[in-house]
Amino acid sequence: MSLARLSGEGVEELLDAATECTLVFSGPDGWPHGVIVSFVRADGRFWLTAVSDRQHTRGIAADPRVTLVVSSAGTGLDGRRMVAIKARAQVHPRPSDQGGGAPTHRRAPRTERPEHMIRLLDTPKRVVIEVRPTAVSVSHDSRTIAGDGRGSAGASAP
Numbered sequence: 001m002s003l004a005r006l007s008g009e010g011v012e013e014l015l016d017a018a019t020e021c022t023l024v025f026s027g028p029d030g031w032p033h034g035v036i037v038s039f040v041r042a043d044g045r046f047w048l049t050a051v052s053d054r055q056h057t058r059g060i061a062a063d064p065r066v067t068l069v070v071s072s073a074g075t076g077l078d079g080r081r082m083v084a085i086k087a088r089a090q091v092h093p094r095p096s097d098q099g100g101g102a103p104t105h106r107r108a109p110r111t112e113r114p115e116h117m118i119r120l121l122d123t124p125k126r127v128v129i130e131v132r133p134t135a136v137s138v139s140h141d142s143r144t145i146a147g148d149g150r151g152s153a154g155a156s157a158p
Contacts, residue, residue, distance in 0.1 A: 006139035011083050015041055017075040023048065023131075024067040025059040025089075033059065039068070039131075046087070046131035057127055060089045068131060079143035086135045092128045 006014065020038050027033035035056050040047045046068060050057045060066060066089045072081040 004140055004142070004144050006081060006083055006141045010081065010141055011136060011139060014070060014072055014075070014077065014081050014083060017077050018070045018072070020070075020074070021046075022069040023056055024069065025056050026063040026065070027055065027059055028062075034069075044133070046133070048129040048131065050127055050129060052091075052125045052127045057091055057129070060129060061091055064088045064090060066131060067137065068133075079141060081142070082138075082140045083136055084138040085133045086137050087131045087133045089129050089131045092130060 018039075020036055022034045023037050024032050024034045033055065035054075037048045037050070037056075066087050068085045068087060070083050070085070072079065
């Protein structure tokens with residue numbers, strides 16, 4: 001299935017279009033856990049926001065190894081695309097406590113009401129999670145598979 005992987009350009013196109021991902025982290029019981037979060041990408045990093053006492057924030061503080069899974073669901077991109085990115089994460093104090101230096105504070109995720117997101121970022125217990133990618137572990141591009149990977153007899157791969 002190596003033909004069904006996203007190219008480097010395909011990964012960038014997906015990451016430019018997407019605004020949400022699944023953050024996979026180590027839970028207190030040793031099992032992988034996941035939550036869906038919004039993200040902003042800047043300077044080669046992903047920036048997330050959370051509340052300091054959430055399980056994923058505590059999990060990252062205990063073990064910074066995470067995986068971000070981004071899919072094309074909801075993006076308007078054709079085909080089914082996904083990428084899983086291995087990364088190391090770091091929890092930072094809320095943006096107002098660090099002078100507004102994190103990109104999440106300067107640029108809200110693409111939403112219809114960005115001012116609401118900016119206000120959310122300045123709430124008590126709010127933290128910013130910086131995620132530094134280390135490698136792409138898995139990717140998929142259904143457009144490279146006959147029938148868009150769904151077995152349709154009429155369609156073929158490009």
